[in-house]
Amino acid sequence: MNADDVKTFAREAGFDLCGIAPAKAFPELRFLDDWLERGYAGEMRYLARNARRRSDVREVVPSALSVISLGTLYNTDRPYSTEVNDPDAALISRYAWGEDYHDVVGRRTEALLERMRAATGEPFSARCYVDTGPVQERVYAQHAGLGWIGKNTCLINPEQGSWFFLAEIITSLPLEPDAPQLDQCGTCTLCLEACPTGAFPEPRVLDATRCLSYLTIEIRGAIPEDRRPDVGTRVYGCDICQEVCPYNAAPLRSDDPAWQPAPELDQPRLSALWRQSDESLESLLGRSAMSRARLKGLRRNVAVALGNSSTVASAAALAEPVSAATPARGDPIVAEHVGWARRRLAAQSSAPAAETGDDG
Ligand code: SF4
Numbered sequence: 394m395n396a397d398d399v400k401t402f403a404r405e406a407g408f409d410l411c412g413i414a415p416a417k418a419f420p421e422l423r424f425l426d427d428w429l430e431r432g433y434a435g436e437m438r439y440l441a442r443n444a445r446r447r448s449d450v451r452e453v454v455p456s457a458l459s460v461i462s463l464g465t466l467y468n469t470d471r472p473y474s475t476e477v478n479d480p481d482a483a484l485i486s487r488y489a490w491g492e493d494y495h496d497v498v499g500r501r502t503e504a505l506l507e508r509m510r511a512a513t514g515e516p517f518s519a520r521c522y523v524d525t526g527p528v529q530e531r532v533y534a535q536h537a538g539l540g541w542i543g544k545n546t547c548l549i550n551p552e553q554g555s556w557f558f559l560a561e562i563i564t565s566l567p568l569e570p571d572a573p574q575l576d577q578c579g580t581c582t583l584c585l586e587a588c589p590t591g592a593f594p595e596p597r598v599l600d601a602t603r604c605l606s607y608l609t610i611e612i613r614g615a616i617p618e619d620r621r622p623d624v625g626t627r628v629y630g631c632d633i634c635q636e637v638c639p640y641n642a643a644p645l646r647s648d649d650p651a652w653q654p655a656p657e658l659d660q661p662r663l664s665a666l667w668r669q670s671d672e673s674l675e676s677l678l679g680r681s682a683m684s685r686a687r688l689k690g691l692r693r694n695v696a697v698a699l700g701n702s703s704t705v706a707s708a709a710a711l712a713e714p715v716s717a718a719t720p721a722r723g724d725p726i727v728a729e730h731v732g733w734a735r736r737r738l739a740a741q742s743s744a745p746a747a748e749t750g751d752d753g
């Protein structure tokens with residue numbers, strides 16, 4: 394089995410991109426230490442805990458010779474968040490609209506590995522990862538020729554943009570590597586300028602503590618008060634720095650059923666989301682990649698978004714008391730954000746509130 398066989402198997406397993414990088418300690422892998430030292434990881438302490446393992450894939454698979462880098466396009470035919478002008482629409486990051494990619498891409502990656510084992514006939518070492526492993530997957534993806542790491546820190550493919558899930562198989566197989574992809578950002582700075590929170594202290598360096606994805610997904614406690622207005626109506630993640638990228642201006646779309654938006658995640662009404670029972674929200678989280686936010690995190694985010702939305706429907710939803718079906722609304726962190734949101738709406742009430750005609 395050679396590299397071309399692997400790429401054929403990958404295509405047949407449903408992957409849109411596949412390339413091979415040598416299992417080396419590339420110089421870019423060392424940037425992580427400096428980034429951690431500058432405090433840009435915030436509360437994501439697990440990144441520091443396994444920084445050594447992240448410095449070289451051979452820390453994970455000592456006999457590794459190759460990294461098979463895999464990309465799965467998840468973009469669907471729905472407007473970008475920057476095109477949505479509806480104050481009662483809950484904005485959810487594009488990657489979370491369909492099924493949980495950890496499960497779907499994980500199954501496909503394991504299936505690809507099984508196919509490789511069947512084709513080889515010889516034993517070899519291998520481990521599969523989808524996003525959550527101790528692997529700096531974008532660095533290996535760049536060296537595998539899948540794309541380059543743009544100034545927005547995302548992996549960008551020159552023909553297909555950046556709406557990809559990445560996965561990799563680290564293996565002891567000696568596969569012919571691909572040429573690394575070259576940087577094609579040029580003089581463009583659109584992503585750096587579009588970030589609403591100024592989260593890029595310099596190109597390709599993300600201060601996660603300022604990023605809306607970090608604030609709405611990673612932190613477990615309170616969202617810093619001075620950052621809450623920037624959240625807008627984003628209840629899970631942010632896509633702005635990808636949406637403005639010229640390489641995503643006419644993106645390919647996936648017709649894979651796994652990534653088509655679940656109706657309840659496709660711009661749901663904020664007020665309707667807030668009114669769902671805790672049980673129903675838990676079930677929603679369990680079916681999507683949003684589970685990382687957890688129930689109380691999602692309630693917290695929706696409260697902030699309601700406060701930012703300035704609609705009559707939001708004020709009505711926020712005025713409702715905690716009920717037997719919604720105990721998470723009474724969580725101290727959630728309740729503090731509800732209080733903030735109510736005060737924000739009250740402060741804005743002298744200005745005409747936007748009518749949505751929908752109270753959820
Ligand atoms: S995801 Fe949003 S907040 Fe985070 S860096 Fe990109 S534009 Fe800024």
Ligand code: SF4
Pocket residue numbers: 543544545546549577578579581582583584585637638639640
């Ligand atoms: S918006 Fe421009 S600078 Fe940013 S990643 Fe895309 S091409 Fe690079």
